[in-house]
Structures are given as C-alpha cells and as structure tokens.
Amino acid sequence: MEKKKNNIWKNYKFPLILLSSIILGSIIGLVLGEKATVLKPLGDIFLNLMFTIVVPLVFLTISSAVSSMVDMKRLGKIIGNMLLVFIITGIIASIIMITTVKIFPPAQGVNIELSEAEDIEPLSTGDQIVAALTVTDFPLLISRKNMLPLIIFSIFFGICVSLLGEKTKKLGETLNILSEVFLKMVSIIMYYAPIGLGAYFAALIGDFGPELLGSYARAMIVYYPICIAYFFVAFFVYSYYAGGKDGVRIYFKNIFPVVITSLATQSSIATLPVNLETTEKMGVPKDIRDIVLPIGATAHMDGSCLSAILKISFLFGIYGKPFMGMSTYVTAIIISVLSGVVMSGVPGGGLIGEMLIVNLYGFPMEAFPIVATIGYLVDPPATMINVTGDTVAAMMVTRILEGKDWLKKKLTIRA
Template structure:
C-alpha cells in the first residue's frame, strides 16, 4: 500500500521534479562556472525560441476558439468582468504588502550609486502608448509577440464575429477548437526538451547576473526576494483556498510547479502561457475560462511587477533623499504600480516601459531610469514567477465565482479520486 502511494506521488510530480533538478543543476553550474556558463545559453535559447514561436498562433487560436464556442455572450462578459476584478484586487494586495515591507526595511538606505546619463531617453506619451498597446497599423504586426494586447483584442473580436455568425460560423468555431487541441499536443512535444533548455538557460542566468546580487543593490534584493517568495507561497495558498476550499490548495500546487519553474527560468509570462494552459486544465478550470484568463493575464496581470514597482519607487525616493510617506504618496504608488504592471508586454525587458512610466509620472530626472532598470533586471526572475503563477490561481478564483463553490468537485470528482494518471498523461 505504501509502495503504491509512493508511486502515486512520483506519478503526480515526476515532470516538475525533473524540471527542479535540472534548474538546480543549472544554478550550481552557474555558481561554479561564473560568466563561462554563458556558453550554455544557446541550449536555453532553443527552448525559449520554440515557446515564443508558438505563442502568437496559440494566443489567437485559444482566445478566438474560447469566445467563438462560448454558449452565451453574457457568460463571456461575466468572465471578463470577474477576471479584471480579480486582477485589480490581487494587484492592490501585492502592492500594499510591499508598501509595508519597504517601510520596515527602506531598500535604498545607505546605498550610494553613481548616476549615469543614459544615451537616449524618450518622453512617455501616455495617449500614444495607449494606442500602440491596444492597436497596430497593419495586420502583419499582429504576428509578433511584441503586440500581445493588440493580438488579444483582435482574437476576442474575431471570436465574437464567429459566434455572432450563428450556423454559418459553426464550422469555423469547430475548426478553431480542433486547432486548439493540436496546439496543446505541440506544447507537449516542445516540453520534452524543457529540462535541458531550462537548466542551460538558468546556468547562464546565474553565471552572468549572480555577482550583481552581492553589489550595491543587495539591500533591495534582501527586501524583494523574501517578500516575493512569501507572497508566492502564502498569498497563492490563500487564494487557492478561497477559490476551492481545502482541496484547492494541493490541487493548485500540484499543477502550479511547472509554470512556476518555467517562468522563473525564462523570465517571461508569455513563454509560460502554453504550460499554464496545461496546468489550469489539470486543475479543472473550464476551457472557456482558462483560454481567456491565461493569455490575457500574461499581459495585464502582474502581481510580481506590482511588488517590484513599489520597491523601485521606494528605492528611487531614497536615492534622491525624498520622503516616501503619506497617504497620497502611497495611493499614487499603488495606482502607478498597477498601471505599470498592466503596460508590461509580458516578455523579457517589457518592464522598461513600466520603469519609464514610474520615472515620468513622478518627474524624476532621466538619470533615474538606468538605475531602476538595473533593479528591474535583478528582480525579474521571482517577479515573473509571481506574475505567471498568479494567472494560474486567478483562473481558479474566476471559476469559483462563475461556477460556484463546489466547482472543483464537479470537475475532478470526489476528493479521493486519484488524478495522478491524468497529470502524468498531460505532461
């Protein structure tokens, strides 16, 4: 009996364990080899490029398929409304947590940095940025992961058009659903290479950026890393409990390990979309909900970025000897944190736009930009992990209020049901 139980645990966690082992080995190689570990980066780039290659068709097919096949447009409206509410509330919670943290341990206290003038600073035009974020001038521009919000909006509108076409659109809807299943199989094929790709990428990451953690930004790291990790484990556990009761906690963590590991290694919420869709399917999140929440969440739901935005704001206030106190200051910081999180592109380096927003809206001199940009680079791995895994648990919260408190029992059966076979098969 005990032997059978052990097999069940291994069957449930086999692939995440393999990923964690490969990540650990990669980290050790990075620590001992230092910058020389960058020679392994091409092996990681192969995996990253493969994930990015499928992301554009995957987002279009999954979102348009979900919208086209949804039984009621009223249900679509409820999903989108609940999703935005969940994203906003969790963003506020993460921002408030970091606000308290930076008051206890000011990240810039005792830090002395040489301010360097960047080569070029462009003034942020909020209206222009809004237009560029949500639209593109040419259809071909939609075929780029750099325009994810525009692609998502186009996918929703296309799905709506198919849905509204009635019987004439039925064949298109069925075709999109079939393509969605094909894309999921393609994801599984690419994930066979994940242990090698992620291990190599992580080795290069630690080898190149590891020493910076011991430099002048160490104090900020001491604040951010523990808080983000505690938020990851404690807040997400609470969210999973709210979403599905006690049973929701083990079900969530059983499925969330793979997207968490993928996101911390790739530093991209968008690259995590494929594995996140698989994870939420294993959790039992309905197809239409997961195929709307996960792709959109990868672009506009950024709990980790809200945490880092508050850290950056506090850090830059400290560098310029400005008091980071007062209700008005805190409220503005929370709003900017949420806004900067929502303008992220969901790809590595996408935080630069959010950092430009912070510098511009507070009126800091342009010298502040490279400082917080470097800070953003250092906090990016755990921030992306919180961002991406936050989408997983958010899809559960949306399901809770769409399907009722017993949704997980309806989807996965009785608590005694062994779903390890389903998990293994899906991997």
C-alpha cells in the same frame, strides 16, 4: 508507505526533473563562469520554440473559446470578473509591499554613483495606450511583442464567428481542433525543457552571476522573501477562496512546473503554454482558462506591482525624499497597477513601467537606469508571481461564475 512515495513521485516527477536540471545548470554556471555561455544556444532553442508557438496558441485558444460561446453574456461575465480579480489582487500586492518597505527601507545605507542616462523620449500616455491596444498593420499582430492587440483581435474574431451562428459551426470546430493540436505541440516541446532550461540557467549564472551580488543586495533581500511569502500565503488564501481545501491542494500540487518554467525563462508569454496545460489539469473550464491566462500574461502582474512599489521606494530613498503620506501611497498603488498592466510578457518589458515611474514622480532622467537595474534583478521572482497569479486568478474567476462547489463537482466527475 511505498504507495505514498510512488504517488509523490508521480505527481512531482516532472517539476523535480526541471528543478534538478536548473540546479545542475546553475552549478555548471558557477564553476565554468563565462565559459558556460557556450551552452546558451541550447537554452535559446527552448525559448524560441515557446515564443514561436505562443502567437498561434493565443489566437486559437481565445478565438475558439469565444466562438464556441452561445451566450455572449458569459463572455462579458468572464472578462468583467477577470478584470475585477486582476485589479483587487494588484492593489493587495501593492499594499503589502508598501507595508514592507516602510519596515525595511530598500535604499537604506545604499550608496550608488548616479550616471547620466541615454536620451529617452518622454512617455506620452495617450500614445502609449494606443500602442498598447492596437497596431498599424495586420502583420504586426503576428508578433509576441504585440500581445494585447492580438488578444483583442482574437476576442473580436471569436465574437464574429459566434454571431454568424450555424454558418460558421465548422470553422468553430476547426478552431477547437487546431487549439488542441498546438497544446499537444506544447506537451511535446516540454520533453526538451530540462535540457533547455538547464543550459539557459548555466549561461545566465555564468554571464551575470557576479552582478547579482552587487550594490542592490539590500533591495533584493527585501524583495525575494516577500515574493516567496506572497506565493505561499496570498496564493494559499486565493486558492482557498477559489475552492476551499481542495482548491489549495489542487493549486499547489500542479503549479510547480509553471513556477520553474517562469523562473528560468523570466517570461510570462514563454510560460503561457505550460500554464494552459496546468489549469486544464486543475479543472478550470476551457472558456475561462483560454481567456483569463492569455490576457493575464500581459495585464495581470502582482509581481510587477510588488516590484513597482520597491522601485518607487528605492528612488525616494536614493534622492532623499520621504516615502510617506496617504497621497504618496495612493499614487504609488495607482502607478504600480498601471505599470503592471502596461508590462509586456517578454523579458525587459518592464522598461515602460519604469519610465512611467520616473516621469510621473518627476525624477530626473538619470533615475531611469537605477530602476531599470532593479527591474532586471527582480525579474525572475516577479515573473513567477505574475504567472502563478494568473493561474489562481483563473480559479477565482471560475468560483465566481460556477459557484463555490465548482471544484468538488469536477473532482466528483473525475472520480
């Protein structure tokens, strides 16, 4: 019995420390109120460390993974199966949320005074696609605000290194070493995480706590339980598909540092370093995790698909439009998947997706602040689902490419 307790503490020590620090920070925020914002700089230091490291980390992990591939067909298979997993899980999330809002309409009984929004430029789909995939100058690549262009550049760079063969062998080895160096930096930064996240949560609760209990409570009552259920049920099914009972055990044993970091930072990008470290412990191959996770941080967002359906249903209810009919549901699913793809991996990045909802459904501009407020309130659990969904997606891609026994082989080797 004592040995079992020691094993539990060994496996979950760090998540428990993180969770305790966040609970303590939340209590401090509730007790001190706005005075708790004095602790915000301690939390900002942690976020800034993560944001600073993430751009070189993404470039090095992706380019080193791609450059070390002799067989470009494997790269194509990884990206192809990754996109297939992203789209299928996004559609599943959307269908689940449509069913939920039909049973529990989020806008029922909600009475909100509509206010005029500031002037917002109409969404230009073509321009948005160009802006999402490319930048106008190289220095703009070195920014966490342009993650998709950076990812595309990193893949292209890695392919070119690989195509040059023996000439660039040393460069490929250097990229791998630098990737390991940055991952080591992540593990060192995480020693500061309990202080940083505790302080960040104290300031967050102290500053915005009262607003979280406002007129959007019913929408939150619908959304938060669905996220919890999706995490435990859907990800149980996905991890079981990825590796059977061992897949479920490995996933839920290792995922909680990712859960806690994502809830506290509300950022897929800030959680990426922790996620890369976690998937390595799970046994996901380096080339798969180094490609799937960085791309997933900007283009795989089950939580955002869930929230997009919530926002659409909420607006339909507010404006007295019936949320029903197959064409309405199909359009909502397409919009939710699209809005999930165009989300950036930083807090507040959902504004583009919210603009997409308002424009494509023809709602007036005053609808924008309504969905923007919902977006803010659902951001923590949405980010958690987004990030932990990337982890299980990497496991599923591994199962597709390596076969259903991939995890057993890993466990056998480790034993």
